[in-house]
Amino acid sequence: MKKVNLSIKLQRLPKGVISKYRDVLLNGIEIFKISDFNSNLAGPNPEPRTLSPLPQTIQTISHSIKSNSIPVVIVVVAVSCLVLLLASIICIIIIFRRRSTEETSRERETTEGSSLPSHLCRYFTITELKAATNNFDDVSIVGIGGFGNVYKGYIHGTTPVAIKRLKPGSQQGVKEFLNEIEMLSQLRHIHLVSLIGYCNDGSEMILVYDFMQRGTLREHIYGSDSALNMEAEGRDRIGCGKRVTLSSCRDEAEYHSPGREEHEQPVG
């Protein structure tokens, strides 16, 4: 039998430590023999476990703190899971909504522009053109023609374009709009302004051209003020000159639609 010196120490609780056993008196001590793992009491005592440096009371307190914090941890984890779940649901809803909106607008674009040659020139949405012209701000207007206001806008942030927006009650209508798109999207010539694209969202009819920095042929030859005060005779001459220019263009152009109305083109 292994001899072990046993000692019992009685002392006051350290300051600040609260225990429900504070007033307990030591009446007696019971000493037990510890059985081994086979419940056998015959052998020597097993090696005593190294005691924790903390007194039992402190262990009890820390244990009670631990057991108190378990529900808090559970609540925190549960709330975090709930928040995560809600966030994922919201994300999924947003993604689905965005996808369905994109699909709807794509469908609208294809149905509305189905009769138009979208493979030859680009289809712009009204949102893109609003962004390009600062919501069709009057400050962006560079000219007014028979079709409507012509705005200077920027696509891809830097590329300047002329945006012709059909005004309500314009003399030119759907037929001219379609004719312009079909003809100009197939006709490319160095001396003719290029049609980049169009927009037909809702009731909008908008044409997007290369922006001609130096204005129209008329403005280029006569200046913008003189063009406004031109005599009828002068206008006729320009009309004639225009036809000459266009007929020479026609010879060089890749394609010319026979139904195309000849009119003045801005110059590059």
Ligand SMILES: Nc1ncnc2c1ncn2[C@@H]1O[C@H](COP(=O)(O)OP(=O)(O)OP(=O)(O)O)[C@@H](O)[C@H]1O
């Ligand atoms: N591609 C362009 N680049 C720069 N300015 C342009 C462009 N197209 C038009 N403009 C400006 O807008 C004004 C009006 O042009 P627009 O072609 O609409 O008039 P229009 O000659 O009456 O033709 P239409 O009758 O076909 O509308 C022009 O005088 C010009 O100042």
